[in-house]
Amino acid sequence: MDGYINEVVNDKINAIKNKNNVYELGRVLQIHDYILEVSGLENAAFFERVFIGNKAEGYINRIGRKSLTVVLVKKSSPVFVGDEVAASGEMFCAYYSANSIGHIVDIFAEDKLCNQFFSGREKINIETPPLPIMDRTRVHRPLYTGISSIDLLYPIGRGQRQLIIGDKKTGKTQIALDTIVNQRGEDVLCIYIAIGKSKKEVKEVYSELFRYGAMEYTIILAAFQDECAPVLLNTPQAGISIAEKYMLQGRDVLVIIDDLKKHADNYREISLLSGKAPGRDAYPSDIFFTHASMLEKGCQHKNGGSITILPIVEIKNGDITDYISTNIISITDGQIVLSAKNYERGQKPATDFGLSVSRLGGAVQTADLRKLGSIVRRELLFYLETSVVFELANMDGMGNELRDKMSRGKEILARMNQYRFEARTPQEVVKLFEELAEMRQ
């Protein structure tokens, strides 16, 4: 039996070899949007870059027994069945140029504003091996956002992954922008990764950052919804790989991913189109791993560099318990939850104090912020919880102590209000809340 199979296989191989050089050339068999079924290319490697004439570019996503699957990342004119597919002999990768700092670019290092490639392009591996556990050290240096509810209550440290989650139009991107602007003079390279955002939105982000002088140290890495879906899938990974390159040189990098829900939806699309079995909510089974392997690159490296990641997730009706959200919450080191209800009440930023968490907490704060933060947080949470239970109860029926606590809580909440691009320094935050904490003693 074995001998017979070998014979059949060898005959077949020889027949193909003699006909034409299919080891390096293949032909398109089927086309499903940006996913191609290709015959031939017997010598191609998994994830190798391929070209379909000068019409399209893609990479090999599956090597089957009889044919292989190619997903396209670029398509300039229609691809037809029977078109020739050529292997390039190199792995698919992203490109990056140090000159792209200050610009809107894509993963091919093309300037999206003038559609030209940057000079000095270098290859960036999209998939890099996980960072060894022993190369990490404790996250302890603060990264100030300039927003008092974050810096005081749910602080972010360099190397931390902090999720920003909330409904549409609750100010998620704004928190990211405030944070980038606040890095001025801090020697932090910022990478804003836009996935599936409209071109208008990305241009607005660019002009805001430009206006506040933040583009000098920021790269906007964008993949728009009208590009091939595999580009959207690979863009955040490529962005993190760029950050990793800088971190390994000892630099601090801040990465914003706006947003991961769109990324998950794109991956679902590709996965279902390629005929993979759907898992929970029809997402591919490895959706958690896809996000985890990416966000796990965020860390404080022992060489002194760090990657701080602020992924953004959009939810519906304030429900943070859906599949993708809980997945990401269980990866990140905490979350800032924004509530539409608070937003409508005029609370800016619309932080939901009960649901927001920082798992690193005081470890990334200075001693005075840490001490003040734990008091203020306790007081505020007590006020919010109690005011719900006693919503309609008569305040006079409360003891004096309780009444004082309630009015203090109300004042804390009021002082958390802060408008966009009105950064407060840590000293200002301490000053603002210190007297409230003192009133307690």
Place this chain on the structure above:
Amino acid sequence: MRLGKIISVSNLRVDILLENRKIDIRNIVYAERDGRRDYFEVAQIDGSIALAIPFGSVNGLKKGLDVYLHEGGLQMEYSDRILGRVFNAFGGPIDGLTLQSSCTKNIYNKSLTLSEIEIAGDILHTGIKALDFFAPMQKGFKMGLLGGAGVGKTVLIKELINNVYKGFGSNSVFIGIGERSREGKELYDEMLESNLLDKLAIAFGQMGESPMARSRVVYSGLTLAEYLRDEKKQDVLLFIDNMYRMIQSNSEISAELGHMLVDNGYSTTLLSDVSEVEERINSTENGSVTSFQAIYIPADDLADAAVNALLSHLDGQVVLDRKIAEKGLYPAIDVFHTKSRLVTPEKIGKRHYGLVNEVIRYLAQYQELEKIVAVLGIEDLSEENYNIFYRSRKLRNYFTQPMFVTEQFTGLAGQFVEISAVLDDVEAILSGKYDAEDESTFSYVGAINHG
């Protein structure tokens, strides 16, 4: 020994055309290219084609590469040299130190027979009020710590390591499955700094690693625990964070093998996978294995098939709830779902048993009253309900506790509380002794000391 050639490659699966059929499921094979080896585990054999799961990335693999057998399969160190060390899922040390191996063992050990299993054990205190009160433990127990994302499972596991491992004086094993690498490194650093590492063996397959690593690390870790139990004849503490991630990685693998997925995408072999692992975690006459297993609840769905598959093996469960965490009450324990096989009048005594029932009755009533008070105010409550309302709030606050491992976050010193003090305090609150006290004085304290 050459086995055959690769004939297809996808993300998590490599098909091998066999020339030599002397191969079994769970054999380890490898291919060589550019001087490095890619390892695979055989998962399925269809006639002359073997389906194998890669240990790492498949980028760059080609059709036609030769595949060889890795003799011995997956091996884990099986000697005293495991103590103080950190291993990956495949048995290699990852703490940067060298390992002079003296004896190794295949990680796929058989489970215990009925006659080998020992079920008796002494009561074990954790010093955490809510755990000792609602879900008391004994040696040899399997305690599940369940919760959705970000409600405090990992903090609880770390507090248990702090309270139980430090007081236990015996060797322990920590298995990190699919959790944050940052936390893994912090655990290592903390143990090293407080000179506790020499009694601990660690195995990590964290969330950034391949599905194969996350799926198999539990077997590697159990081999460590079995060495301590069977060869050193010790009582072993086993901490697993997080069991759910093993099932999750199995479903990633299963989907790629083309198996029919069940119930929210879990692998077809969900129940047998869980049994295979859980049946190895048991006590024998040589020594006991007491395990704390964190279990993630996906999408806050307590009815999830994977969670329930695990629960059927446990002796007790502590459920953490988002609604309670939202109110700033930590540990955020949902008392209605937290239970232990030990809560019977024979095992913990009539007094403790009676108090547990009474507290649950109060808190159940409180939930109803909370809705009434929000609408009608407190004045309209009967005297009995008025007392239940305020005493329940005190009880609720009393079961919060400052933890040793969160001192830097809360600014409060950790507290270890004896169960006798908890019973006295609960009895006093229920009897109305503290009715005049402000409820906030019960929050984040150890035992009550009101003179």
